[in-house]
Amino acid sequence: MSQWHPQPDQLVEFAAGTCHTGMSVAISVHLHYCPQCRAALSELESTSAVLFEQQAAVPVKDSAFDQLMQRIQQEPATKPEPTPVLSNRFPKALATLLPASLDELDWRQPMKNLRVSHLMTDESGMIIGLHHMKAGGRVPNHYHRGEEISVVLEGGFSDQLGSYGAGDFIMRTPSDTHSPRADAHEDCLMLSVVAAPVKLTGALGWLLNPFLKP
Amino acid sequence: MSAANVISILSSKKARTMTQTSQTADEWADLLEAVARRQDTKAFEALFKHFAPLIKAFALSSGLHSQGDHLPEELVQDVMLAIWRKSASYDRRKAAPSTWIFTIARNQRIDMLRRLNKYRADVSADAIWDLESDTELFGEIRQSRIQDKVKAGLYELPVDQRQVMAKVFLEDKSHQEVADEMKLPLGTVKSRVRLAMKKMKLSLEALDL
Numbered sequence: 219m220s221q222w223h224p225q226p227d228q229l230v231e232f233a234a235g236t237c238h239t240g241m242s243v244a245i246s247v248h249l250h251y252c253p254q255c256r257a258a259l260s261e262l263e264s265t266s267a268v269l270f271e272q273q274a275a276v277p278v279k280d281s282a283f284d285q286l287m288q289r290i291q292q293e294p295a296t297k298p299e300p301t302p303v304l305s306n307r308f309p310k311a312l313a314t315l316l317p318a319s320l321d322e323l324d325w326r327q328p329m330k331n332l333r334v335s336h337l338m339t340d341e342s343g344m345i346i347g348l349h350h351m352k353a354g355g356r357v358p359n360h361y362h363r364g365e366e367i368s369v370v371l372e373g374g375f376s377d378q379l380g381s382y383g384a385g386d387f388i389m390r391t392p393s394d395t396h397s398p399r400a401d402a403h404e405d406c407l408m409l410s411v412v413a414a415p416v417k418l419t420g421a422l423g424w425l426l427n428p429f430l431k432p
Numbered sequence: 433m434s435a436a437n438v439i440s441i442l443s444s445k446k447a448r449t450m451t452q453t454s455q456t457a458d459e460w461a462d463l464l465e466a467v468a469r470r471q472d473t474k475a476f477e478a479l480f481k482h483f484a485p486l487i488k489a490f491a492l493s494s495g496l497h498s499q500g501d502h503l504p505e506e507l508v509q510d511v512m513l514a515i516w517r518k519s520a521s522y523d524r525r526k527a528a529p530s531t532w533i534f535t536i537a538r539n540q541r542i543d544m545l546r547r548l549n550k551y552r553a554d555v556s557a558d559a560i561w562d563l564e565s566d567t568e569l570f571g572e573i574r575q576s577r578i579q580d581k582v583k584a585g586l587y588e589l590p591v592d593q594r595q596v597m598a599k600v601f602l603e604d605k606s607h608q609e610v611a612d613e614m615k616l617p618l619g620t621v622k623s624r625v626r627l628a629m630k631k632m633k634l635s636l637e638a639l640d641l
């Protein structure tokens with residue numbers, strides 16, 4: 219079971235459907251691994267449903283039901299969305315963003331031990347991507363200009379604040395610096411949701427933007 | 433609809449008498465199953481009569497009408513159509529009928545807003561808020577116990593907490609947006625929600641690791 223979870227208020231926004239797509243995907247992926255958060259979500263949705271039922275009802279148009287039945291009879295049933303190929307390996311929210319094989323993604327290698335791939339940029343400018351660290355590989359010390367969420371998919375890694383395995387939801391704020399190292403025996407694959415490019419704090423102070431187009 | 437309206441309903445005596453809904457919840461579940469098994473239009477009409485006006489209220493409290501007068505009615509249509517089509521996947525062991533219907537309304541609202549604002553449609557709400565695979569079989573008893581706890585607990589909450597709950601859960605606003613609107617610090621909004629959940633003896637606090 220996962221050890222690192224979203225904050226309660228992040229789960230509340232997920233239940234209410236008010237967080238941005240990047241955060242929703244990250245939480246959805248975490249939920250796949252975490253029965254504890256799924257139980258909490260179920261309570262939050264029940265809470266929403268009670269508030270929903272206790273609203274003052276607003277009458278709909280008189281023709282609304284007939285119109286709906288006409289639509290049901292006339293509109294062909296929508297075909298179910300095809301099952302993404304990688305949904306046997308990854309949670310659905312992520313699998314729908316992926317091609318049939320990870321090799322088809324446009325991987326960049328900003329430094330030794332780290333490969334990154336961009337999946338989408340959401341409506342709030344958050345970048346959703348995959349990070350892949352080589353077994354035993356260390357990423358140089360860096361901090362973040364904006365918040366960064368990582369959810370471990372395969373393997374594990376550790377940094378100054380802890381060690382993490384599959385399903386763990388790790389959030390870093392701009393003030394945190396860290397230098398993650400992948401577990402020795404297995405490559406580490408992570409979902410990454412970042413607000414802004416990452417800046418290295420090393421002597422050179424050079425910018426690392428894994429998603430920058432050449 | 434404003435949060436004030438929601439609150440006046442929450443505290444009215446009429447609402448109190450409407451709380452014996454465990455039987456009603458069973459009836460809604462029976463109707464959903466009739467729609468799934470026999471495409472029973474009478475059962476569907478009964479569901480429509482009860483839930484369509486609630487979905488419209490939800491659309492209005494989410495401010496959909498500000499993006500187009502027709503949108504609240506359109507959301508009603510989209511949600512009821514989705515209920516018709518997904519009824520076979522409703523499982524009364526997993527969710528109370530109103531919870532299942534709320535989650536469909538939430539997902540349809542997200543998809544509608546995404547279409548309106550021309551967000552990239554890379555990922556549909558149903559892929560993220562997956563109604564089918566991510567729920568435990570908690571059992572009907574546990575489900576209705578949670579709803580009963582929430583119903584009872586809501587009446588006991590101080591007004592400021594109830595108001596924040598209604599805004600955060602129904603009005604399509606983040607904690608930050610609620611804080612801005614109510615001119616409260618973000619931390620106050622978050623703590624009111626947490627306190628409310630705690631008072632209702634929901635286990636969200638267990639997540640504070």
Ligand SMILES: [Zn+2]
Nearest residue numbers: 223252254255
């Ligand atoms: Zn969790």
